[in-house]
Amino acid sequence: MKRKVALLVGTLVCTVCSSAHAQSSVTLYGWLDQGIQYQTNYNGGRRVWFDSASGIVGSRWGLTGKEDLGAGLSAVFTLESGINLQNGSSGQGGLLFGRQAFVGLSSVDYGAVTFGRQYDMIWYFPEFLTANAVVGASVSAHPGDFDNAGNSVRLNNAARYMSPDFRGFTFGAAYSFGGVPGNFTSTSGYSVGAGYTHGPFKIAAAFDYFKNPTSTAGSGFFTAYGNGASPLAFSLNKAYSVAQAYQSAVVGTNYVIGNLTLAASYSNVQYANLGAAFSNGTAIFNNFDIGFNYRFMPALSAGIAYDYLNARAVTTSKGSMVGTQHYNQVAFLVDYLLSKRTDLYGGAGWQRASGTSSLGTPAVANIDNQGDSSNNHTILVRIGIRHKF
Structure with a gap:
């Protein structure tokens, strides 16, 4: 009798464990993307x-x-860490989970609410529709990633909402609480975005706004991101690190015709309230890209992109004009699948700058914030291997 009871209890335990396992899951995933670059x-x-x-x-x-x-x-969570394959260290300046670290609740009917370090709405909506994304890799990235369309910066201390799909329409919003003790709004910001898909057509837009983006290290939108190379590190926008507000608006669209994907995007970025040195002015950047990707066969595809960036001049307190920059950039990339995972x-990118x-x-x-060239033009080449697990 005892053996029968023990057998019954064991069977029930196994059934409960199997049921719990079926209702919950934890997945290990990743990409290893190593390349050699020439500039x-x-x-x-x-x-x-x-x-x-x-x-x-x-x-x-x-x-x-x-x-x-x-x-x-x-209940949902994600912990994601960047990897520097050349030396084994963590990416994003050594942060253990520098790419993402959040937990929250997700509803089939009402959407998801999550809390932690997260991507902004530019990443979730228009980024993957830009010509840069359709071509791929650093060779076609927007100059200096000034608009965060290359997701250089994440949101710390963020609460995020993502909607369910309403017949092809989705939207989301995030609020970052900043990190300055005693000042609830300093270094805070928000991000909103939406997208629509109808057959072969996709369109999406997003907007970021942050106060005091270069505040104390660990609290500002730019300074809270441990990446080792600040998005404000080079001459494109370095002088605007004094800005009291930053905003980026990005719109992207795709249209698929058979094996051909057409892509285009527009970005508007503003560094506002630049202080007395710039007569409290605002630096404004406008970026346009257009490109396409064509799949010649299931294993082989290639893309070409053109990018144009112009900046509106800012007047200094001495009356001089700075920031009259114009960038023209052309890039291509060829991708060959060895398998579904490898x-x-x-590819290569060429860029030419003019103005001040x-x-x-x-x-x-400066292609993809890889560093200022010693003159007004540069070529960046990348050859890589990528493996998904």
Whole structure:
């Protein structure tokens, strides 16, 4: 009798465990994207280096989980870390989970609310529709990633809402609480976005706004991101680090015709309230890109993109005009799938700058915030291998 009871209890325990396992899941995932890059006119010469952060996706590993709470409600989380494959260190300046770290609740009917370090709405909506994304990798990125369309910066201390799909329409919003003790609004900001898909047509837009973006390290929108190379590190916008407000608006669209994907985007970025040195003016950037990707066969695709950036001049307190920058950029990339999880790719970008930089010096080239060229033009080449797990 005891053996029968023990057998029955064991069976019930196994059944409960199996049921719990079926209702919950934790997934380990990642991308390893390693490439060798070549750049001309860097510090007066050329350089060649290994890079695992500026590829098509950027190397990372992560854990994502979901627990079914019943009635269409689930608890969700994601922990995601960047990887520098060349030395094994964590990306994003060494942060353990510098790409994402959040937890929250998700409803089939009402959407998801999450809390933690998260991407902005530019990443969730228009970023993947830009010509840069359709071509891929650092060679086609917007100059300096000034508009965050390359997701250089995430939101710390953020509460985020993402809607369910309403017949192809989705939207989302996030609010970052900043990090200055005793001042609830300083360094805070918000991000909103929406997208619509109808058959072969996609369109999306997003807007970011942040106060005191270069405040104390660890609290400002730019300074809270441990990436080792600030989005304000180079002459394109370095002088505007004194801005009291930053905003970026991005719109992107795609249209698919058979094996051909057409893409275009527009960005408007403003660094506002620049202080007495700039007569409290506002620096404004406008960026346009257009491109396409064509799949010649299931394993082979290629893309070409053109990008144009112009900046509106800012008057200094001495009466001089700075920031009259114009950038023209052309890039291409070829991608070949060795399997469903592994591919080889290679591409190149060429950029030419004109006008004066934010520092008042002659504008110099800078593709994807890889560093100022020693003159007004540069070529960036990347050959890489990517593996998904």
